[in-house]
Amino acid sequence: MYRYNFLYEFKLLLRSGWMQILSLLLLGLFCFATINGNQKVLKRKQDIHSAKVEVKESDANMLSLLDSVENGMEVSASRWTIPSSPTAVGNYYPRVAAMDPQPLSFVSTGQSDLFTHYVKPTMAGDDFTLNFTEIISPVQQLFGSFDLAFVIVYLLPLIIIAFSYNILSAERESGSLKLLASQPISIHTWVLQKISLRFLLTLILTVIILTIVFVFLVSGNNFKGLFDVIITTAAYILFWFSLAFAVNLRVGDSSKNAIVLLGLWVVFVLLVPSVLNQLGNTLYPMPSRTLMINKMRNLKEEATEKQDEILDNFLRDHPEYALNDPNQSRQFYHRYMASQKLVKEKLEPVTLEFERQLERQQALVSKFRWLSPAIIAQESLNILSGTSTADYENYRKQVIGFAETWRNHLTPLLYNNEPFTSSKYGELPSFNYHPIRLKNNMIASLIIMIVSIGIGFVAYMIAFKGNVSKLIIS
Amino acid sequence: MIRNTFIKEITELARDGRVKIAFFIVLVLLGISTWISSRQYNSTNQQYAEAKNAERSIWNNQGEKNPHSAAHYGTYAFKPKYPLSLIDQGVDKYAGTSIFLEAHNRNEAQFSQAADQTGLARFGDLTPDFILLFIIPLLIVLLGYNAFTKEREMRTLVLIKSQGIAPWKLVLGKWTALFLPILVIMALVIVGAGIILSNLEDFGVFRWSNLGILFLVYICYYIVFVNLVLIVSSKSKKSSISLVLSLAIWIIACFVAPKAASNFAETKHPYPTRQEFAANILKDKQEGLDGHDPWNKQAKLLEQEVLREYNVDSLHQLPFNFDAYRMQKGEEHNAEVYFKHYKYLKSQFEGQTKVYVGLATLSPFLPTRFLSMGVANTDYSTHWDFSDAAEDYRIRMQAFLNNDFAKNSSHGDWSYKAEEATWKKLPAFEYSPPQLAEILSRNSSNIIVLVAWLLGSFSFLFITIKLR
Numbered sequence: 001m002y003r004y005n006f007l008y009e010f011k012l013l014l015r016s017g018w019m020q021i022l023s024l025l026l027l028g029l030f031c032f033a034t035i036n037g038n039q040k041v042l043k044r045k046q047d048i049h050s051a052k053v054e055v056k057e058s059d060a061n062m063l064s065l066l067d068s069v070e071n072g073m074e075v076s077a078s079r080w081t082i083p084s085s086p087t088a089v090g091n092y093y094p095r096v097a098a099m100d101p102q103p104l105s106f107v108s109t110g111q112s113d114l115f116t117h118y119v120k121p122t123m124a125g126d127d128f129t130l131n132f133t134e135i136i137s138p139v140q141q142l143f144g145s146f147d148l149a150f151v152i153v154y155l156l157p158l159i160i161i162a163f164s165y166n167i168l169s170a171e172r173e174s175g176s177l178k179l180l181a182s183q184p185i186s187i188h189t190w191v192l193q194k195i196s197l198r199f200l201l202t203l204i205l206t207v208i209i210l211t212i213v214f215v216f217l218v219s220g221n222n223f224k225g226l227f228d229v230i231i232t233t234a235a236y237i238l239f240w241f242s243l244a245f246a247v248n249l250r251v252g253d254s255s256k257n258a259i260v261l262l263g264l265w266v267v268f269v270l271l272v273p274s275v276l277n278q279l280g281n282t283l284y285p286m287p288s289r290t291l292m293i294n295k296m297r298n299l300k301e302e303a304t305e306k307q308d309e310i311l312d313n314f315l316r317d318h319p320e321y322a323l324n325d326p327n328q329s330r331q332f333y334h335r336y337m338a339s340q341k342l343v344k345e346k347l348e349p350v351t352l353e354f355e356r357q358l359e360r361q362q363a364l365v366s367k368f369r370w371l372s373p374a375i376i377a378q379e380s381l382n383i384l385s386g387t388s389t390a391d392y393e394n395y396r397k398q399v400i401g402f403a404e405t406w407r408n409h410l411t412p413l414l415y416n417n418e419p420f421t422s423s424k425y426g427e428l429p430s431f432n433y434h435p436i437r438l439k440n441n442m443i444a445s446l447i448i449m450i451v452s453i454g455i456g457f458v459a460y461m462i463a464f465k466g467n468v469s470k471l472i473i474s
Numbered sequence: 475m476i477r478n479t480f481i482k483e484i485t486e487l488a489r490d491g492r493v494k495i496a497f498f499i500v501l502v503l504l505g506i507s508t509w510i511s512s513r514q515y516n517s518t519n520q521q522y523a524e525a526k527n528a529e530r531s532i533w534n535n536q537g538e539k540n541p542h543s544a545a546h547y548g549t550y551a552f553k554p555k556y557p558l559s560l561i562d563q564g565v566d567k568y569a570g571t572s573i574f575l576e577a578h579n580r581n582e583a584q585f586s587q588a589a590d591q592t593g594l595a596r597f598g599d600l601t602p603d604f605i606l607l608f609i610i611p612l613l614i615v616l617l618g619y620n621a622f623t624k625e626r627e628m629r630t631l632v633l634i635k636s637q638g639i640a641p642w643k644l645v646l647g648k649w650t651a652l653f654l655p656i657l658v659i660m661a662l663v664i665v666g667a668g669i670i671l672s673n674l675e676d677f678g679v680f681r682w683s684n685l686g687i688l689f690l691v692y693i694c695y696y697i698v699f700v701n702l703v704l705i706v707s708s709k710s711k712k713s714s715i716s717l718v719l720s721l722a723i724w725i726i727a728c729f730v731a732p733k734a735a736s737n738f739a740e741t742k743h744p745y746p747t748r749q750e751f752a753a754n755i756l757k758d759k760q761e762g763l764d765g766h767d768p769w770n771k772q773a774k775l776l777e778q779e780v781l782r783e784y785n786v787d788s789l790h791q792l793p794f795n796f797d798a799y800r801m802q803k804g805e806e807h808n809a810e811v812y813f814k815h816y817k818y819l820k821s822q823f824e825g826q827t828k829v830y831v832g833l834a835t836l837s838p839f840l841p842t843r844f845l846s847m848g849v850a851n852t853d854y855s856t857h858w859d860f861s862d863a864a865e866d867y868r869i870r871m872q873a874f875l876n877n878d879f880a881k882n883s884s885h886g887d888w889s890y891k892a893e894e895a896t897w898k899k900l901p902a903f904e905y906s907p908p909q910l911a912e913i914l915s916r917n918s919s920n921i922i923v924l925v926a927w928l929l930g931s932f933s934f935l936f937i938t939i940k941l942r
Contacts, residue, residue: 036737047747054753111596114568114589116748133589135582135748135819137826138568139854140740144596146733158725162718170714254714259492259616262721266612271503273597274604278510280592288521289585293550293572294528301532354590361592375594382593389593 005190009197019201022163026209029151034213037106037147044105048098048118055096055120059425062093066422086413086420089428090123090406097121097402097431099395102386104225106218108149108378110387113141115395121403123410124336132396148213149381152233153374154269157240160202161261164244166254167194173254188463191248192456199241203234228384235445235452236377242452246459272372279368280361287353299346355393362389373448380444386435394436402431475639479647483621487651493617497655500605500613504663507602511560512670518555525572526552534898538891541875542801548576549871551864551903553583556851557671557680561663561688562603564852567595573861575868575903577875578805580812582748583861602663606692607843608728610656611699615720618652618703623713641939649704649935656696664689684910688849694928695842699724701931708939731837735830743825755815762807763800772807773800789885798879805872812865820858834923841920841927848917851907855916859908867903874900 013019062083068075069084083089098118105112116134144150168191171177180190207230214226243264251257369375382388409429413420487493533549551573559566570583588595598604625631634644664685671680703720710716746754763772780796781787789796834840847853883890914921 032734039737039741043744047750051749111593114586118747118749120749131582131584131748133570133584133586133748135751136745137739137823137854138565138586138857139826139830140736141568141588142565143732143736146730146737150733154729155725158721162722165718166714173712254712255620255717256492258714258717258721262612266609270598270608271600273594274600277591277594277597278600280594282510286587286590288525289571289590291521291525291528294525294532297529297532297550301536358590358592365592365594375597378597379593 002185002193005185005193006197009194013198013201018163022159022202023205023209025159026205027212029155030148030209030213031217033146033148033151034106034217036145037109038218040109040112040145040147041101041106044101044112044117048096048100051096051098051118051120055094058093062089063422063425066420066425070421084419084421086410086418087123089420090410091125092122094120094122095402095406095428095430097399097433099392099433102435103220103222104229104385105387106385107147107229108381108385108387109145109147110149110382110385111389111392112385112387113145115392119399121399121406123407125403132392132399148229149378149385152236152381153378156206156233156237157265157269157374160237160240160244161258161265163202164195164198164241164248165258165261166248167191167198167244168248169252169254169257186464188249188460191245191463192460195241195245195248199238202241203237206230206233206237225384229381231442231445232377232380232384235448236373239373239448239452239455242456242459245456249459249463268372269374273375276365276368276371276375280364283364284357284360286357292350292354295350296347299350300343302346358389358393370447373451376444376448383438391436395433398433399431402429405429475637475643476647476650479639479644480650483648483651484654487617487655496613496616497659500609500659501662503600503609504602504605504659507600507605508560508663508666508670511563511601512674515555515557515560516674522552522554525550530902533900535894536897537894540890541879541892541896542577542798544892544897545577545872545875548574549903550574551860551867551905553857553860554905556907557674558667558684558688558850559852560602560671561606561667561685562846562850562852563599563601564603564847564850565854565857566852567599569854569857573864575864575871577801577872578808580809580816580865580868583857602667603846606660606663607695607839607846610659610696611724611728614652614656614696614699615703615717615724617655618648618700619707619717619720620713621648621652621704622707623710623716626711627713642936645704645708645936645939649700652700652704653697656700657693660689660692660696681910684849687910687914688846691842691845691849691924694924695838698838698924698927698931701935705931705935705938708935727837727839731833732840732843735833735837735840738833739826739829742829743822745819745822751815751819755811758811758814759808762811763804773804776800776803792885794880795883795890796880796885798876798883802873802876802880805869805876809865809869816862816865823854823858831919831923834920835926838924838927841924844920845917845924848913848920849910851913856907860905863905864903871900 065075065083069082075082081088081092083093096118097120101117113136114134115132119132166173168177168187171180181187183190210226210230210233214223215221244261247257247260247264251260365375369379379388383390406429409427410420412418413424529550529552536544536547539547553569553571553573555566567587570586572585573583574581620627622631625634668682668685671685674680702723706719706723707716710719745751763776777789777796777800780792780799781789784792786792792799830840830844834844844853848855878892878896879890882892908916
C-alpha cells in the first residue's frame with residue numbers, strides 16, 4: 001500500500017505539472033539571485049583590485065621621488081608631500097586595508113551594502129573619523145537585494161505553502177477522500193506520506209539546483225560551502241513542511257489552510273524580526289549620534305587647549321626639536337601626533353558606549369532569535385557569507401588596529417628627525433584581513449530540524465488520538 | 475441592486491470571524507507602530523534641537539581666532555525630522571543625519587541609523603509605513619479573494635443571474651463592500667496621525683494638505699489592489715486558487731519587484747565606491763588652485779593676474795590680504811570640483827530613479843512607495859536637497875570667513891585673529907524642505923504610473939467581467 005501510494009502521488013505530481021513548475025520556478029529564482037549576488041562580489045573584488053593597483057603606482061612614484069631626493073636632485077612635488085618625510089609617507093602614501101569577499105559572499109548581501117570594503121587609514125587621520133559606511137543610494141538599502149538568502153528565507157516558504165496547503169482538503173473537496181478512506185491506511189499516515197514525498201522532492205530539487213548554481217554560475221568549486229548552505233536550507237524547508245503538515249491535519253478547508261499558513265509566514269518572516277528589532281532598540285537605545293558630535297567637539301576643544309601644554313612639555317624635553325625651526329609643517333605634526341593620543345583616549349568612552357549598546361542588542365537578538373527560524377536561517381547565511389554585523393565589526397577593529405600599527409611604525413622616525421628612505425620601504429606594514437573563523441552552524445540547523453520533527457510528531461499524535469472521521473467529512 | 479449586494483457582502487464580512495481577527499490585528503499593529511514612531515519622532519527632534527543649539531553656541535564661543543582656523547574648525551549641519559515621517563520613515567534610517575561643514579572639503583552626511591543596528595534591522599521595522607504598504611494589501615487579499623469564487627462554489631451565482639443583474643452592478647456592489655473597510659482604516663490612520671501631529675509642539679511645520687495627499691496616494695494603491703484581487707477572484711474557478719494567485723501578486727508587487735528593481739538600478743547606474751569618489755575629487759582638486767600652497771602653478775598665475783589688475787608690483791601693496799584672497803579662490807575651485815562630481819552622482823541617482831519608474835509598470839508598490847516617501851519628506855531627493863543646501867551654506871560660510879580675513883589683515887599676516895563677535899555675524903544654517911507642489915512635480919512620473927494602474931485595473935475589471 002505504501003509503495004502504491006508513493007508511486008501514485010509521484011505520478012500525479014508529475015502529470016499535474018507540479019514538478020515541472022516547481023523546478024522551473026526554483027531554477028529561475030536561484031539563478032537570478034546568484035547572478036545578482038555574484039555581480040556584487042565581482043564589483044567588490046574589482047574595486048579592491050583597482051585600489052591596490054593605484055597604491056602600487058603611487059608607491060612606484062614614491063620610490064622614484066625618494067631616489068631623486070637621495071641623489072640630491074630637485075623634485076617637482078609640493079614640499080610637504082615629498083616622501084623623505086615620514087609624515088608625508090604616512091599621510092599621502094597610505095596602504096589599502098581591504099576586506100576581501102569570502103567564497104560564499106554571493107549567497108547573502110547581509111550588511112555588505114551598508115559598509116565599505118576598503119579604507120586607507122592615514123597617519124594624521126584619527127580612527128574615529130574613519131568612515132566605514134559606503135556611498136550608495138539609500139533606496140537600494142531600503143529595498144534590499146535580490147540574493148539567494150532572500151529566495152531561501154522569504155520565497156521558499158511561500159512556494160512550499162502554495163504547493164502543500166491543500167493536500168488533504170483538496171481530496172476532501174473533490175470527494176476522492178471518501179474513496180481513500182475505504183483503503184487500509186490511516187488518514188494521518190497517508191497525509192504524512194504525501195507531505196514527506198513533497199518534502200523530499202522539494203529538497204532534492206533544491207539540492208540539485210543549488211549544486212548547478214554553485215558549479216556553473218560561481219567561479220571556484222566550494223563544496224564545503226555548498227554543503228553548509230544545503231544544511232541550513234534543508235532545515236528551513238523541513239520546518240515549513242512540518243508546519244504545513246500540522247495545519248493540514250488541524251484546520252479545515254483549503255482557503256482556511258492557506259490563510260493560516262500565510263499568517264504563520266507573516267509572523268515568522270515579517271513580524272517577529274521587526275518586533276525583536278524594535279525591542280532591541282527600545283531596551284538598549286543607541287545614544288544620539290548628534291549629541292555625540294557635540295560631546296566630541298567639546299572634548300576636542302579641551303584637548304586642543306591641552307595640546308599646547310603637551311607641546312610645551314615635549315619641547316622642554318626635546319629642545320633639539322622645533323625651536324626656531326623654519327619648517328612649520330614639521331612643528332605642526334610634532335604637536336599634532338603628540339596630542340592625538342590624548343584626544344583618542346578622551347573620546348574612547350563616548351565611542352565605546354555605541355559599541356556596547358550594539359553588543360547588548362546583538363545579545364538580545366541571539367537570545368530571542370529562536371522565536372523565528374527565518375532569523376536563524378538569515379543569520380546563518382549571513383555568517384556563511386561573511387556579511388553579518390559581526391564580520392564588519394571585526395573588520396573595523398582590524399583596520400583600527402592596523403591604523404595604530406601604521407602610525408607607530410612612522411612616528412619614531414618623526415620624533416627622531418630621521419628621514420624616510422627607500423631602504424625602509426620594504427619594512428612598511430601591510431594589512432591582511434583575517435575573517436572570523438566559522439563556527440559550526442550545524443547546531444542551529446539541527447535544532448530547527450528537531451523542532452520541526454517535533455511539530456510534525458505532535459500534530460500526528462493529536463490526529464491519531466482524535467476522531468478520524470472528522471478529518472474525512474468536516 | 476448595487477446596494478443590496480453591498481449590504482449582503484458587508485454583513486458577510488462582519489460575521490466572519492477571520493475578518494474580525496485580521497481587522498483587529500491590523501488596527502493593533504497600526505496603533506503600536508504609530509505610538510513607537512511618535513516616541514522616536516519626539517526624542518529625535520529634541521536631540522536635534524539640543525544638538526543644533528549646542529553646536530551654534532560652540533561656534534559662537536570659539537574665541538579669538540584666525541578666520542581660516544575657524545573655517546577648519548567648522549560647524550555641523552543637522553538634518554531635522556519632518557512631521558510626516560511619523561507615517562513614512564522612508565530612507566531616513568539609511569541616510570546620514572549630520573554633515574560636517576569645513577574648509578576645502580564637502581563631507582557626506584554621517585551616521586546612518588542602520589549602521590548602528592544589528593542585522594535584524596534589515597528585515598524591516600514596525601512602522602506605520604510597513605503596515606500601510608505591506609500588511610493592508612494583504613488584508614485586502616484576505617477579505618476579497620473569494621468575492622466571486624464563493625458564489626460559484628455555493629452555486630449562488632445562478633440565483634444571482636436569475637435576478638437579471640447587470641454584471642457591472644454586481645461588481646460595483648462587491649467592490650464597494652471590499653473597499654469601504656479599507657477606507658475606514660485609512661481614514662482612522664490619517665485622522666489619528668493628524669491629531670497627534672497637530673498636538674505636537676512646534677517641531678517642523680505640519681500641514682493637513684500633505685497628509686491629505688498621502689491619504690489619496692494610499693487610497694489609490696489600495697484601490698488597485700482591490701481591483702486586482704477582484705479580477706483574480708472573478709477569473710478563478712476555486713477560492714483556494716484565487717487566494718494563492720492573489721498572494722502571488724502581493725509577493726511579486728511588494729517584495730520581488732522592489733528588490734529586483736534595486737539590483738537592476740545598481741547594475742545599470744552604479745555609484746563609485748567612497749574611496750574612488752574621494753580619489754577622483756582629489757585628482758581634480760590638485761589640477762586646480764590650492765588655496766594653501768603659494769608655490770602651486772595656478773596660484774602663481776593668480777598672483778600675476780591680481781598684480782596686473784591692481785597695477786602694483788608686490789603683494790604687500792594690495793589693499794587686502796592676498797593669502798586670504800587665494801584661499802577664497804581655491805575654495806571656489808574646490809566648490810566647482812565638488813559640484814562636478816556630485817552632479818555625476820546625482821545623474822546616476824536620476825538614472826536609477828528612471829529604472830524604478832520603468833519597473834513600476836510591474837508593481838503598483840513602487841510608485842506608491844516613492845510618492846509616500848516624497849510627500850513625507852523622507853525620500854532620497856529630500857536628502858539630496860538637504861545635502862545641497864548644506865554645501866551651499868558651506869560655500870557661503872567660507873566666503874564670509876575668507877573675506878573677513880582678506881579685509882582685516884595684510885599679506886603674510888597669519889597671526890591675525892578675528893574677534894569673537896565675528897562668529898555671531900555668520901547667519902545660522904536653516905533648511906526648509908521642498909514644498910508640496912515641488913514634491914508633486916518632481917514625482918510626476920510616479921503619479922502618472924499610479925494613475926495608470928488605477929485606470930487600467932478599473933477598466934480591466936469592469937470590461938472583462940462575465941458572470942459564468
